[in-house]
Amino acid sequence: MIRSLFLVAVFMLASCGSAPDVQQTQYKENTWVALDQAIQPPAGNRVLDISIEVFEVEQKNTGPAEIGDWIFQEILEIESQYLPVVLRNTLVEANYWGAVRVLPKPDPSADIQISGTIYQSNGISLDMYLSAVDSTGREWLNRRYSYRNNGTMDREQQDPFQSAYNQFANDLADILAIRSDDELLNVRRVTEMRYAADLSPETFADTMIQDENGYTQIVRLLADNDPMLERVGRMRLRHHIFIDTLDEYYLALQRDVKNVYDLWRVYSREQILDIEDERRTESGLGSRGFAAISNNWYRYQANKMFEQEWNELAEGFTSEVAPSILELNRRVYGLSGNVEDQYDQWRELLRQFYLLERGE
Amino acid sequence: MPPDPDAKPNFEGSWQKDYRRSDDVEQKLNLTLAAIQRQYERAQGRSDVPIAVGQTNNRGTTIVDLARFAELISRHNDIYISQTDDEVRISRDGEADLVCHTEDQFVYSQSGDLGSEACGWAGDQLIFRINLPGDVSVLYRFSVSDDRNDLNLQKRVSSGQYMAFDLEEFFTRYEAVNQDYECVQTLTRARVCSRVGNLNSDGSQEQ
Numbered sequence: 164m165i166r167s168l169f170l171v172a173v174f175m176l177a178s179c180g181s182a183p184d185v186q187q188t189q190y191k192e193n194t195w196v197a198l199d200q201a202i203q204p205p206a207g208n209r210v211l212d213i214s215i216e217v218f219e220v221e222q223k224n225t226g227p228a229e230i231g232d233w234i235f236q237e238i239l240e241i242e243s244q245y246l247p248v249v250l251r252n253t254l255v256e257a258n259y260w261g262a263v264r265v266l267p268k269p270d271p272s273a274d275i276q277i278s279g280t281i282y283q284s285n286g287i288s289l290d291m292y293l294s295a296v297d298s299t300g301r302e303w304l305n306r307r308y309s310y311r312n313n314g315t316m317d318r319e320q321q322d323p324f325q326s327a328y329n330q331f332a333n334d335l336a337d338i339l340a341i342r343s344d345d346e347l348l349n350v351r352r353v354t355e356m357r358y359a360a361d362l363s364p365e366t367f368a369d370t371m372i373q374d375e376n377g378y379t380q381i382v383r384l385l386a387d388n389d390p391m392l393e394r395v396g397r398m399r400l401r402h403h404i405f406i407d408t409l410d411e412y413y414l415a416l417q418r419d420v421k422n423v424y425d426l427w428r429v430y431s432r433e434q435i436l437d438i439e440d441e442r443r444t445e446s447g448l449g450s451r452g453f454a455a456i457s458n459n460w461y462r463y464q465a466n467k468m469f470e471q472e473w474n475e476l477a478e479g480f481t482s483e484v485a486p487s488i489l490e491l492n493r494r495v496y497g498l499s500g501n502v503e504d505q506y507d508q509w510r511e512l513l514r515q516f517y518l519l520e521r522g523e
Numbered sequence: 524m525p526p527d528p529d530a531k532p533n534f535e536g537s538w539q540k541d542y543r544r545s546d547d548v549e550q551k552l553n554l555t556l557a558a559i560q561r562q563y564e565r566a567q568g569r570s571d572v573p574i575a576v577g578q579t580n581n582r583g584t585t586i587v588d589l590a591r592f593a594e595l596i597s598r599h600n601d602i603y604i605s606q607t608d609d610e611v612r613i614s615r616d617g618e619a620d621l622v623c624h625t626e627d628q629f630v631y632s633q634s635g636d637l638g639s640e641a642c643g644w645a646g647d648q649l650i651f652r653i654n655l656p657g658d659v660s661v662l663y664r665f666s667v668s669d670d671r672n673d674l675n676l677q678k679r680v681s682s683g684q685y686m687a688f689d690l691e692e693f694f695t696r697y698e699a700v701n702q703d704y705e706c707v708q709t710l711t712r713a714r715v716c717s718r719v720g721n722l723n724s725d726g727s728q729e730q
Binding site: 451452453455456457459460462463464466467468470471 | 585622638653655
């Protein structure tokens with residue numbers, strides 16, 4: 164029904180105020196990219212844990228404010244938590260990695276940290292920058308993934324931009340393949356000591372240095388049965404239980420909003436295609452007589468009505484997903500504040516536990 | 524308590540056009556033409572005179588074109604206005620809402636190359652200005668009477684610097700049905716409305 168309202172409103176459209184300009188970025192047509200999946204899960208030192216930080220959103224500053232801009236910013240904020248989960252699920256499916264988690268902040272216990280920035284996300288295009296850095300500080304990937312939804316995807320089954328996620332997962336797996344066992348062992352060791360130093364910098368900071376390339380190197384190895392390291396191991400286990408819980412929340416959020424988000428993207432795509440069609444047929448008119456003035460008026464009105472319908476739709480989206488976001492931010496285990504605050508509080512609690520165990 | 528001098532007038536409500544008090548476009552056009560004619564006759568020979576009756580400006584627009592256009596955009600019988608501290612929304616059937624997110628300053632928004640819109644408060648008046656291609660603009664000035672029973676709308680359509688047609692409309696407030704509902708737009712269930720307040724034990728609505 165909403166769709167039919169749009170069609171009535173869309174009379175000689177030429178632009179949508181808040182609809183992003185899809186012509187500036189070079190997008191790949193969404194030809195299907197198959198996910199490279201490992202037959203056997205990784206073993207030994209090749210098991211690396213991945214942490215995906217909630218994405219950032221590119222702040223746009225494109226001149227005068229458009230009515231309803233805030234609502235699109237709100238949708239992007241929701242997407243900043245939704246898209247990382249799609250990426251997480253893709254990496255899990257690829258079967259090349261250890262634990263893959265979505266977290267509100269970078270995680271010192273992760274071997275590989277993935278971060279992303281969303282430049283544009285709507286029903287027709289996804290433009291995001293993704294980077295992967297291991298615990299030593301070495302960059303594995305740093306690439307922009309820009310895909311255009313050509314409408315051939317099965318909306319019910321797949322994310323319309325699944326190819327972008329698959330491509331990233333394949334790229335990351337390619338780099339994993341060329342890393343030697345020793346290199347990966349080094350990453351795991353640095354992760355362990357970096358986590359230990361995060362808990363107790365005064366004890367563990369001198370176990371690592373930064374080399375001339377800015378990469379972290381271990382300079383003092385502790386024995387496997389070192390009691391300090393055993394304590395760190397116990398803390399790390401507790402930390403993992405907590406971050407698994409946080410990851411579950413992000414998964415639940417994604418499950419909750421998936422249907423309405425998919426619907427939003429279907430509408431979004433149809434509307435942007437309408438705009439592009441109208442742009443092609445548009446011709447300018449000067450003021451002149453009554454006919455020309457009224458034509459300009461109708462075009463302006465139609466465009467304005469479309470913008471307002473679009474904004475209403477966007478508000479519908481955010482109002483429906485709001486309860487899920489609220490649930491994510493609810494108090495967990497006596498921690499307070501939003502999910503980022505809770506994560507910080509938990510890390511501080513673990514540091515205090517650690518000092519207690521050491522008898523300080 | 525004395526009234527807050529900074530408080531904005533309240534436009535909230537449903538408003539119906541009062542045709543008796545509102546300008547009739549044809550009459551107003553005749554008056555405007557006569558006024559222009561007089562002005563033209565007085566100022567003949569001078570270079571800064573406005574446009575003569577029936578004469579076009581350098582954009583090919585006549586005052587009759589503007590009058591017809593004013594009539595075209597003044598056909599609404601009803602206006603619905605909702606107002607919060609930071610938004611006034613004026614809805615009319617068949618036209619886009621006039622929406623102003625404003626405190627004190629004027630807010631400007633652009634709709635691609637189809638036009639632009641600015642709005643803001645000028646004292647107790649709420650003003651919208653829509654600029655269309657070809658240097659045509661529509662200026663709305665809304666004001667409300669102290670007893671909130673009357674809404675005044677002064678409309679000016681102009682082309683270029685010298686040619687303008689003014690139209691004044693009056694609206695009276697009325698109680699529309701379904702005022703007790705709060706509605707929210709959703710994607711999956713379209714528009715969902717719920718009644719404001721709780722039901723009493725006898726099923727009546729608590730106010």
